[in-house]
Amino acid sequence: MTEPEPAPAVIQLLPPEAASNPSLVSEITTLVNQVYIEAEGDFFVEPRLRKLLRTNPAQVTEYIQLHGVYTATHSGHIIGCIKLQIEDPEDQAGNARVGHLGLFAISSSQRRSGLGRRLVEVVEQDARLRGCHIMELEILTPKEGGHVFKDFLKVWYSKMGYRPVRNEELADALPFLVPDITRPSHLVIYQKHLVGKGLVY
Numbered sequence: 001m002t003e004p005e006p007a008p009a010v011i012q013l014l015p016p017e018a019a020s021n022p023s024l025v026s027e028i029t030t031l032v033n034q035v036y037i038e039a040e041g042d043f044f045v046e047p048r049l050r051k052l053l054r055t056n057p058a059q060v061t062e063y064i065q066l067h068g069v070y071t072a073t074h075s076g077h078i079i080g081c082i083k084l085q086i087e088d089p090e091d092q093a094g095n096a097r098v099g100h101l102g103l104f105a106i107s108s109s110q111r112r113s114g115l116g117r118r119l120v121e122v123v124e125q126d127a128r129l130r131g132c133h134i135m136e137l138e139i140l141t142p143k144e145g146g147h148v149f150k151d152f153l154k155v156w157y158s159k160m161g162y163r164p165v166r167n168e169e170l171a172d173a174l175p176f177l178v179p180d181i182t183r184p185s186h187l188v189i190y191q192k193h194l195v196g197k198g199l200v201y
């Protein structure tokens with residue numbers, strides 16, 4: 001007899017009221033900080049690493065209230081999350097409305113099950129429905145040489161249809177990080193054009 005498939009994770013866009021649930025906010029904050037320390041902790045000098053937190057409860061609270069935070073939950077635990085932030089409607093210069101992905105993390109014990117792909121697809125679809133033509137994200141990337149995780153991410157996002165479009169200097173984008181960076185790095189901005197109807201779910 002074959003084993004039954006485990007139930008898939010439940011993905012939901014948190015309602016703004018979720019921002020006043022401290023244990024939920026704390027669970028998301030802990031997940032994101034854990035995952036980012038594993039993924040890019042080696043970009044920062046040791047004292048910074050100990051203090052470095054990718055996010056904090058106040059920021060997560062603000063993201064839930066003002067933007068959109070999606071969680072993937074399984075057996076009562078949050079095992080993934082992602083944020084969608086949408087810029088103002090088309091500006092006067094006619095630039096297309098852009099959605100930004102961020103705070104994207106899948107618990108390390110839950111990787112490679114397709115959950116990261118599902119979360120990105122759900123967010124892309126919501127962005128399309130809200131009039132976005134472009135989805136954008138940034139990856140902290142060393143200016144020279146490889147990095148096992150960043151190289152993986154490059155391939156991962158390219159399979160998802162994202163292409164690098166420009167680089168931003170850390171000194172301009174996140175100047176407070178510069179003193180604590182262990183290697184010359186910049187932000188590589190990736191974009192994907194959200195055409196067609198996309199995923200139906």
Ligand SMILES: CC(C)(COP(=O)(O)OP(=O)(O)OC[C@H]1O[C@@H](n2cnc3c(N)ncnc32)[C@H](O)[C@@H]1OP(=O)(O)O)[C@@H](O)C(=O)NCCC(=O)NCCS
Pocket residue numbers: 035036039104105106107110111112113114115116117118137138139152153156
């Ligand atoms: C990037 C990340 C979200 C991917 O999540 P995930 O749930 O493991 O990814 P998925 O299972 O949806 O992967 C989809 C594809 O990538 C492949 N893949 C996933 N992890 C892989 C790995 N370590 N090596 C090779 N391929 C991998 C899967 O096999 C799958 O390929 P397929 O569609 O051809 O079968 C996750 O690795 C993560 O949380 N990383 C740390 C935080 C981070 O870097 N966030 C992004 C910052 S911009």
